[in-house]
Amino acid sequence: MRSEFFLRVMTYQQALELLRQNSDSKLAGFNNKIINSSVPAIGCTLPFVRRLAKNCSVQDAESFPTHEYYETDLLKGIVISSCKLPFCDKAPKLSAFAQTIENWAVCDSSTVKVSSAERERYFRFFCDMFSCSTPFVCRYGMINLIAYLDDDHIGQIFDKLSVVTQWGHYYVDMGAAWLVATAIVKCRDKTIAFMENDGRKVLDKFTYNKALQKMRDSFRVSDEDKEWTRSLKI
Numbered sequence: 001m002r003s004e005f006f007l008r009v010m011t012y013q014q015a016l017e018l019l020r021q022n023s024d025s026k027l028a029g030f031n032n033k034i035i036n037s038s039v040p041a042i043g044c045t046l047p048f049v050r051r052l053a054k055n056c057s058v059q060d061a062e063s064f065p066t067h068e069y070y071e072t073d074l075l076k077g078i079v080i081s082s083c084k085l086p087f088c089d090k091a092p093k094l095s096a097f098a099q100t101i102e103n104w105a106v107c108d109s110s111t112v113k114v115s116s117a118e119r120e121r122y123f124r125f126f127c128d129m130f131s132c133s134t135p136f137v138c139r140y141g142m143i144n145l146i147a148y149l150d151d152d153h154i155g156q157i158f159d160k161l162s163v164v165t166q167w168g169h170y171y172v173d174m175g176a177a178w179l180v181a182t183a184i185v186k187c188r189d190k191t192i193a194f195m196e197n198d199g200r201k202v203l204d205k206f207t208y209n210k211a212l213q214k215m216r217d218s219f220r221v222s223d224e225d226k227e228w229t230r231s232l233k234i
Contacts, residue, residue: 010060012072018052019044019071031070037103041070046109053078058085058093066100073100077110087118091125098129101136104171111144123148127156131163138166139175146179149186157183158194162202173207180207181214184221192225195232209233 019042028043035041053061053075061079064072080097083090094112101107114122122144129141145157157179166172180199184191199208212229215221 010056012064015052015056015060015064015075016069016072019049019069019075022048031105035070035103035105037070037105039067039070039073039102044071046074049074050078053082058083062093067102070103070105073106074109077101077106081110081112087121087125091121094125098137098140099134101140103136104139104174107136107140107171107175108143110140111147114147123153123156127160130160131165133165135166135169135172138164138169138172142172142175142179146182149179149183151187151190154183154187154190158190158198158202162198167204167207173204174210176203176207177210177214180211181218184215184225185218188225192228200234205234 023043025043027045028041031041031043049071056075056079058079061076064076066076067073077097080090080093083093085093097110101110112122126141126144126148129137132138132141145153148157161176161180164172164176180191180195180203183194195208195211199211203211212232215229216226
């Protein structure tokens with residue numbers, strides 16, 4: 001690890017220099033293709049950005065400009081989502097960050113690990129994002145709720161899908177499909193009931209069928225359940 005990582009305060013220019021020193025042009029080209037963003041990539045791996053984030057304070061990260069580079073957006077998101085602050089201090093930072101998300105990679109790599117004491121507050125916080133008119137805020141809520149796929153929360157999560165207003169946005173649809181497809185692994189019977197009944201009304205056609213496809217693609221779903229998905233396609 002480079003000595004610069006141990007600076008007590010990391011300026012944007014210092015972070016940018018470290019990213020450039022540890023970049024790969026081929027990876028930059030690959031990321032520019034798959035991330036589908038107007039924000040250019042420098043070409044750093046996610047593990048490297050995570051290492052750098054451990055040495056960057058939330059105060060440093062919040063001062064970084066937005067949408068200059070994919071990796072600096074990613075660094076900011078990882079630092080804010082992993083900072084150790086009480087909910088009342090962290091939630092506003094997460095809300096502000098979520099409003100800046102403009103691609104799936106930053107969204108999905110910036111999920112929040114929460115303590116058991118604050119678990120229910122964060123659950124309500126992410127549920128409230130479902131109705132947001134900003135597509136990636138909505139997706140951010142969905143992706144964070146994958147950690148709540150259990151019998152205590154699954155019914156509320158399915159209910160919250162009914163308030164989504166951004167159906168038809170590809171990354172919202174795919175986020176919901178991922179959420180529902182993962183739910184069958186965690187809460188099989190309730191997910192089957194949802195897909196056979198309310199899911200047909202709540203999810204749009206594309207999302208419903210994508211959720212079924214993701215179930216078939218998963219190695220954690222039984223052959224029997226994969227065959228069941230084929231009977232539901234609409």
